Amino acid sequence: MSLPDDDAAYAKLQEGDYGYLLDDVPHFTDYLSDLPTFPNPLQDHPAYSTVKQYFVNADDTVPEKVVVQKNSPRGVHFRRAGPRQRVYFESEDVKACIVTCGGLCPGLNTVIRELVCGLSHMYNVNDIFGIQNGYKGFYSSNYLPMTPKSVNDIHKRGGTVLGTSRGGHDTKKIVDNIQDRGINQVYIIGGDGTQKGAYEIYKEIRRRGLKVAVAGVPKTIDNDIAVIDKSFGFDSAVEEAQRAIDAAHVEASSAENGIGLVKLMGRYSGFIAMYATLASRDVDCCLIPESPFYLEGEGGLFEYIERRLKENNHMVIVVAEGAGQDLIAKSIAAADQIDASGNKLLLDVGLWLTHKIKDYCKAKKMEMTIKYIDPTYMIRAIPSNASDNVYCTLLAHSAIHGAMAGYSFTVGMVNGRHAYIPFHRVTSTRNKVKITDRMWARLLSSTNQPSFLSQKDIDAAREADKLANKSYLPVNTKEHGENAKKLANGEK
Numbered sequence: 001m002s003l004p005d006d007d008a009a010y011a012k013l014q015e016g017d018y019g020y021l022l023d024d025v026p027h028f029t030d031y032l033s034d035l036p037t038f039p040n041p042l043q044d045h046p047a048y049s050t051v052k053q054y055f056v057n058a059d060d061t062v063p064e065k066v067v068v069q070k071n072s073p074r075g076v077h078f079r080r081a082g083p084r085q086r087v088y089f090e091s092e093d094v095k096a097c098i099v100t101c102g103g104l105c106p107g108l109n110t111v112i113r114e115l116v117c118g119l120s121h122m123y124n125v126n127d128i129f130g131i132q133n134g135y136k137g138f139y140s141s142n143y144l145p146m147t148p149k150s151v152n153d154i155h156k157r158g159g160t161v162l163g164t165s166r167g168g169h170d171t172k173k174i175v176d177n178i179q180d181r182g183i184n185q186v187y188i189i190g191g192d193g194t195q196k197g198a199y200e201i202y203k204e205i206r207r208r209g210l211k212v213a214v215a216g217v218p219k220t221i222d223n224d225i226a227v228i229d230k231s232f233g234f235d236s237a238v239e240e241a242q243r244a245i246d247a248a249h250v251e252a253s254s255a256e257n258g259i260g261l262v263k264l265m266g267r268y269s270g271f272i273a274m275y276a277t278l279a280s281r282d283v284d285c286c287l288i289p290e291s292p293f294y295l296e297g298e299g300g301l302f303e304y305i306e307r308r309l310k311e312n313n314h315m316v317i318v319v320a321e322g323a324g325q326d327l328i329a330k331s332i333a334a335a336d337q338i339d340a341s342g343n344k345l346l347l348d349v350g351l352w353l354t355h356k357i358k359d360y361c362k363a364k365k366m367e368m369t370i371k372y373i374d375p376t377y378m379i380r381a382i383p384s385n386a387s388d389n390v391y392c393t394l395l396a397h398s399a400i401h402g403a404m405a406g407y408s409f410t411v412g413m414v415n416g417r418h419a420y421i422p423f424h425r426v427t428s429t430r431n432k433v434k435i436t437d438r439m440w441a442r443l444l445s446s447t448n449q450p451s452f453l454s455q456k457d458i459d460a461a462r463e464a465d466k467l468a469n470k471s472y473l474p475v476n477t478k479e480h481g482e483n484a485k486k487l488a489n490g491e492k
């Protein structure tokens with residue numbers, strides 16, 4: 001897969017020595033000339049001015065891949081996040097707004113808080129507004145003035161104080177409002193759908209030649225955003241999922257042939273289920289969207305359940321909400337439905353599995369008890385834990401530094417370093433559990449569950465991984481395309 005023409009037109013690539021490629025983010029100077037710059041006010045800030053080399057070097061970049069061989073090309077890099085010596089705004093001219101879109105995720109309020117406090121305390125910005133209830137709030141609600149005082153304790157609460165929604169992305173109306181109200185920094189917190197929306201807003205801003213920075217902060221409880229190490233709130237979600245798994249284990253182990261079944265979030269990616277299973281050690285089977293499974297026959301789920309109950313009298317199953325959707329669709333005639341953002345609505349795999357397991361045991365005249373626990377919305381609604389709080393703070397600060405420096409981007413941690421990533425990189429693919437990777441092997445060995453995979457499935461998964469590894473060839477001109485291909489093939 002190469003970049004669609006539209007993305008290729010916006011891609012900014014710079015080649016260096018030994019196969020180095022910078023996949024850069026757009027900057028005001030790409031379409032506006034003669035802009036004045038100003039010294040970064042942080043240089044006089046009592047807290048920051050003492051830090052040696054507080055400003056990042058303008059040429060610092062972060063490699064996408066850190067595991068290399070002796071002859072590997074240096075590969076794709078992203079611009080390092082952080083404060084620049086010179087900025088493109090004077091503090092009193094900044095008019096910033098913040099919006100949260102899509103589903104909830106632990107840490108949303110922390111990001112909002114740190115954006116407001118960071119803008120105010122680091123850059124002396126006073127005009128900060130909250131957009132209410134997602135994208136539609138740009139054109140249908142009042143903008144809420146926000147101050148460090150008004151957001152002081154919001155990080156202790158789950159959800160988002162700004163409200164969120166799906167749907168409602170009308171690029172023209174949104175940018176009309178940004179322009180009319182004189183907003184010049186837009187902070188957009190949301191998942192893959194939201195980042196696609198941010199990209200559209202950026203393109204329209206650029207078409208109109210506006211000096212407005214668009215900073216995306218990726219949010220997804222499912223951890224399905226590409227390129228970044230992990231999304232904020234994921235850690236908190238995995239931790240909270242332990243409580244449901246513990247309850248399932250207590251219920252299961254207190255009954256004769258007891259089964260505890262826990263459904264966790266994960267529409268296309270089973271990261272929460274996988275990490276919650278690995279963390280718990282009480283789980284006997286973990287089912288995720290990336291690894292197809294089957295119920296009947298040799299090597300199937302029913303056979304495994306029967307064996308496990310015989311051996312241990314109880315078992316715990318964790319299922320990600322997106323797992324087994326094809327199986328359910330085969331057994332229940334249900335029309336495809338979508339939500340306001342166009343995401344496919346999932347059928348309840350937990351309920352379906354519960355009935356299927358009950359029917360199987362009844363037919364086999366096996367006494368059993370199954371307890372189905374669906375903690376999904378309870379997990380999503382918690383405030384973020386300590387480590388996510390720190391992560392949210394760093395993401396917010398990196399977003400602010402980038403916007404002040406005139407970039408438009410999605411911010412994220414790449415191999416432990418914060419970086420500015422082009423929108424198209426985080427919207428064109430999805431982060432998924434690789435079932436040919438060591439992490440999934442660790443899970444299989446910790447649960448001892450069947451892999452449900454034939455040799456053909458494994459070969460297909462390996463092939464898909466190879467393609468995914470090679471797939472991203474950033475091209476904006478034919479020449480770039482040829483060079484990028486050479487780079488991917490290890491030629492100079």
Ligand SMILES: Nc1ncnc2c1ncn2[C@@H]1O[C@H](COP(=O)(O)OP(=O)(O)O)[C@@H](O)[C@H]1O
Pocket residue numbers: 101102103134135136165166167168169190191192193194195196197198200219220340341343
């Ligand atoms: N392709 C797209 N282009 C523009 N906006 C989009 C696109 N996909 C989704 N959006 C908008 O992004 C917002 C959130 O998307 P959604 O998929 O619900 O959540 P998430 O961002 O968490 O993935 C919605 O307001 C939706 O209208």
Ligand SMILES: O=P(O)(O)OC[C@H]1O[C@](O)(COP(=O)(O)O)[C@@H](O)[C@@H]1O
Pocket residue numbers: 102103104191192193219220221222265266267321339343380
């Ligand atoms: O019921 P809602 O609000 O649509 O949310 C359900 C979905 O939200 C998620 O938690 C995250 O989805 P987004 O990343 O699109 O916000 C999914 O795992 C889940 O399917």
Ligand SMILES: [Mg+2]
Pocket residue numbers: 102191192193
């Ligand atoms: Mg999404």
